[in-house]
Amino acid sequence: MSKKIQAIRGMHDILPDRIPTWHRLEDTARRVLEGYGYSEIRTPVVEVTDLFKRSIGEVTDIVEKEMYTFPDRNDDSLSLRPEGTASCVRAAIEHGLLMQPQRLWYRGPMFRYERPQRGRYRQFHQIGVEVFGLEGPDIDLELMLMTARLWRELGLEGFRLEINSLGDAEERAAYRAELIAYLEAHVEQLDEDSCKRLHSNPLRVLDSKHPQTREIVAGAPSLLDHLGATSRAHLDHIRAGLERAGVDYQVNPRLVRGLDYYNRTVFEWITDELGAQGTVCAGGRYDGLVAQLGGRPTTAVGFAMGIERLVELLELSGAQDDPGIDAYLVALGERAQQEAPVLAERLRDTLPELRLVVHAGGGSFKSQFKRADKSGARYALILGEDEAERGVVGVKALREQIEQRELDFTALAALLAGTPA
Ligand code: HAM
Numbered sequence: 001m002s003k004k005i006q007a008i009r010g011m012h013d014i015l016p017d018r019i020p021t022w023h024r025l026e027d028t029a030r031r032v033l034e035g036y037g038y039s040e041i042r043t044p045v046v047e048v049t050d051l052f053k054r055s056i057g058e059v060t061d062i063v064e065k066e067m068y069t070f071p072d073r074n075d076d077s078l079s080l081r082p083e084g085t086a087s088c089v090r091a092a093i094e095h096g097l098l099m100q101p102q103r104l105w106y107r108g109p110m111f112r113y114e115r116p117q118r119g120r121y122r123q124f125h126q127i128g129v130e131v132f133g134l135e136g137p138d139i140d141l142e143l144m145l146m147t148a149r150l151w152r153e154l155g156l157e158g159f160r161l162e163i164n165s166l167g168d169a170e171e172r173a174a175y176r177a178e179l180i181a182y183l184e185a186h187v188e189q190l191d192e193d194s195c196k197r198l199h200s201n202p203l204r205v206l207d208s209k210h211p212q213t214r215e216i217v218a219g220a221p222s223l224l225d226h227l228g229a230t231s232r233a234h235l236d237h238i239r240a241g242l243e244r245a246g247v248d249y250q251v252n253p254r255l256v257r258g259l260d261y262y263n264r265t266v267f268e269w270i271t272d273e274l275g276a277q278g279t280v281c282a283g284g285r286y287d288g289l290v291a292q293l294g295g296r297p298t299t300a301v302g303f304a305m306g307i308e309r310l311v312e313l314l315e316l317s318g319a320q321d322d323p324g325i326d327a328y329l330v331a332l333g334e335r336a337q338q339e340a341p342v343l344a345e346r347l348r349d350t351l352p353e354l355r356l357v358v359h360a361g362g363g364s365f366k367s368q369f370k371r372a373d374k375s376g377a378r379y380a381l382i383l384g385e386d387e388a389e390r391g392v393v394g395v396k397a398l399r400e401q402i403e404q405r406e407l408d409f410t411a412l413a414a415l416l417a418g419t420p421a
Helices: 019-035 049-056 061-066 085-094 137-154 169-185 192-200 211-218 229-245 307-316 334-350 365-374 385-390 409-416
Strands: 046-048 069-071 077-080 102-111 123-132 160-165 263-270 279-285 300-306 327-331 356-358 379-383 393-397 405-407
Touching: 019 102, 019 123, 019 137, 019 307, 046 049, 046 085, 049 061, 049 077, 049 085, 085 102, 085 123, 085 300, 123 137, 123 307, 137 160, 137 229, 137 263, 137 279, 137 300, 160 229, 169 192, 229 263, 263 300, 279 307, 300 307, 327 334, 327 365, 334 356, 334 379, 334 385, 334 409, 365 379, 379 385, 379 409, 393 409, 405 409
Parallel strands: 327 356, 327 379
Antiparallel strands: 046 077, 069 077, 102 123, 123 300, 160 263, 263 279, 279 300, 379 393, 393 405
16 A cells, blocks of 8 residues: 655644634734735745845844755745745835835745744744835834734734834944843853854844743843934834823833844734744834845835634634535435526525535435535525425424425525525
8 A cells, every 4th residue: 555645744734624713814804904004915935045045034043944945947946935024025126016105915825844833833824914115113003003903803812012122223233242242251151052143143042942041141231222212212102102002012122033134123912822832923124124135225014923823812712613504405306406506596696695505416315414414504405396396495494493394485585695584
C-alpha cells in the first residue's frame, strides 16, 4: 500500500464545521473596515525574496529562518509571503496609489516556517490594514479604535492594548548606542540569541523571552526617555485619544515588534486565553518603508490580526455560528424526481436567501428522510407522485412538533420566507 499523503506540518485544512465562525469573523471585519472607508487590495502570495529582505529586515527571525524561499524555473529567488505589509507597499508604489492618502485592507494566507504550536502555524491567515500618506497620530488612533470596535462587534472581551513609541530614526540610533553599551556590560548573562543580536538588532533583545535576559533587560535604559518632542507629542495624542474614547491601554516600553520597518507608534492587542501565542493583532507606523522600497517618501501605518487566533477565541466563547439550512427536499417516484429540481429552482427564484438542499442519489423514502433529518434542516419538503400530480408539497417540521401539512407553492414560499400564510 502506498504511503498516505497528509497535509504539511503546521498547515491545516479548515473543515466545514468551522467555516461559519471564519465567515463571521471575516464578514464582520470587512463590514467594520469598509465602514471606516478602507478598500480591499489583493496581492500575490509569492513575491521576489528581495522584497521581504529589504522590508522586514535581514536580521529578523522571519527573514533569517522562517521564509519559504525557492528558486523558480528561471532561477529567480521567490518567497511565499510571510506577511502582507511589504506586498502592499510594493503594489502601492507599482500602481501609483501613493499620489493621495490610501486606506487599504487585505486578507489571506501567510507562510512562516515557525515551530508549530497552539496559535502558531506555518500557513496562517491575516486580516490586515495599511494606511499610506497620513502622518498624524489621529490615524494611529483610528486604527486602535477601529480594532476595539471590531472586538466589540465580535463579542470578544478581555484584550489588553499595549502601545509604545520607537521614536524616529535619529532617536532610535542614539538609544541603540546606549542600549548596546548597557548590554555589552552584561553580555555574560545574555542568552545566545540575544548575544548574536546585540550589535545587529539590539532592540529585539528587549522582547527576549529568556528569563535571565529579561532580568537584564529590566534594568536597561528606556527608549521612551530618548523620544524627542515630536515623537512624544505623537504618543501623547494617541494616549489622550484612547482615554477620551474609554479604551484601556498600557504603555509597554519593551514592546519593539519582530519586524524592522517600524518607527514611532507600535501596538499589540493581547489576550491571556490562548497560552503563549496571545497576540491577536499587532502593528505600527513604518514611515520609512515606502522610500526604502523605491517609492517617494510616504508615511504609513498598519496592523494585522491572526485569524486562527481570533477564531479560536470565538470558539472558546461558545458562540454558535452554524447558519443551518432551511429545507431539504425529498422526492419519490419518477415524476416527482423530475419535478423536484423545477420546484427547487422556482423556490430559489422567489426566495434568493433560501438555503435549500435537494436530495440527490435516489433511495427509499425512509433513507431520504434520514438524510433530511441529518442535514439539520428546519423543514423536510416532500414530493411524492401524488403531491406532484396535485401541485402541492408535503411539509414536515423537523425541529418542532407540528403536524405534517400540504401546501401549494404560494403558501410554501410564504412559510419558508418566515411569514406563513
Ligand atoms: P506580525 O506581528 O508578524 O505583524 O503578525 C501579526 C499577527 O499575525 C500576529 O499578532 C498574530 O496574531 C498573527 N500571526 C503571526 N504569525 C503567526 C503564525 N505563525 N501563526 C498564527 N498567527 C500568526 C505583521 O505581520 C505585520 N505585517 C503587521 C503590520 C501591518 N504592521 C504594519 N502593518
